[in-house]
Amino acid sequence: MRVLISVDMEGITGVTAHEDVRPGTASYERFRRQMTAEANAAVAGSFEAGATAAVVNDSHDGMRNILFEDLDDRASLVSGTMKPLDMVEGVQESDVAVFIGYHAMAGSAPAVLAHTMSGLVHGWWMDGVAVGESQINAALCRHFGVPVALVSGDACLADEVSTTLPGTRSVVVKYATDETTARSIPRADAIRLLRDGVRDAVLGAGSLSAVRTGEAVRFRIEFTSTAAAAAACLCPGVERAGARIVDMIGSDIIEAYRLSTVSMNLAIAASR
Template identity: 40%
Template sequence: MKVFVSVDMEGISGLTDPEEMRAGGRGYERGCELMTGDANAAIRAAFDAGATEVVVTDSHSSGKNLRADLIDERCTLIRGPYKPMRMGEGLDPSFDAALYVGYHARAGTPGGVLNHTWMGSEIRDLYLNGEIAGEIRLMAAYAGSLGVPVALVAGDDAACAEAREVLGDVTTVAVKKGCGRYAAELIPPARAQQLVYDATGRALAGLDRARPYTVPAPYTLGVDWASTSIAHACSIVPGVKLAGPRMTEFTTDDYEQIVGLLGVWSTIAGEVGCTGLHYG
């Protein structure tokens, strides 16, 4: 059995403060340790369930958050910025299951801890074939386009609810319950990591019942940006059209282009947003 693990940070046990997610911020180094702890719980459970190979990708921000010196030595770790497939880097059709650890709810979700979609503030809403999508739907569809089912989603309670809404009977584990965007009722990390371990074991034991989440081609990615300047800058990419003052759209039969383009758009948006986002 071959298992892929994508690890984000906002849904990690013990974390609620944006400073804990940002290199140089107060608590960031400890946040990286907690992120690695949650990842290790899933990795250990995968190997205990019979996995022969586990590939882990660091899916948060710069991709340099998981502690390479603390990660389970049996896995393969993919880290670093500007990975072509970002949160899905390393995934291919040879995998039997994908596990999403530390995931969060989409932008605008009431009570979703650190809720956002792909970027901190530049994206208001993202749509996949006309349906509103967060990172859970977006990356589950990527896995599905490769024939790989998502077996587990771990994060805050809002992320787990979103995962069940999108994926149906998927195994979820909530490591915290949101009290707002920046506060949560926490399960202490040691106990939360045990929950992740237990849930991963259950998910992989029932893998024969898991089915890939499939979105019919052609795929249309729509983004409602926070500013007209970002939308216009992103619209110059060949094949992209303006679908409104702040909306860009792109259609393709290749889902890798959806993920890859979103990475390109986010790079553009980060530069444009940093210089004039508050003007709208």
């Protein structure tokens, strides 16, 4: 059993402010240690469940946050941004995936630092259904027949997961009252819940289905500005569907995701 552990930062215990997840700040240096500790809890839980390998994919911002020297010696680490599957790179060689430190989709409330891929995104739909990073990444995993056994983050994310990813377990490490305000559970409790939760989820992963569909996927992205939508449409295959809205269809989820990545990068470049 090979486990992919995708680790984002906004849903890490104690994180509440933008500066907590922004490289170059003092509070970021504090919370990347907690991020590493939560990755280690997932590694430990994986091996307790009998895993033969654990790959930790650093999935936040520039994807160079986890402290390798403090990472469990049994885990390998994927860092850097140039990876085709982005937050779930490594799923190609995995049997089950867990998402640690994730956050609710753009527009969710009350939720800590909720967004979808970029602050430029107002909303994202996959085949007409509103999605966030958990659902998009789960669809990428499904393409490889890999189920997502567990997602950790705030209580709003757990609600989201319960309605959008049937069978996927959640670990709640904080309760938001606002975008930048939350009550985090004690650190020791978070580590224990993550370790036990990942262990139980990996042990129970056999009952999860992850059916490969291979079918065409339509993404609709609503940006926060018309300029971002205009720039996104410079990517061939991306069509304007409204002042701030673009549509794209991939022959499968992989192609749809690549189209979204290119159009998102164009939108970000145009917004600088």
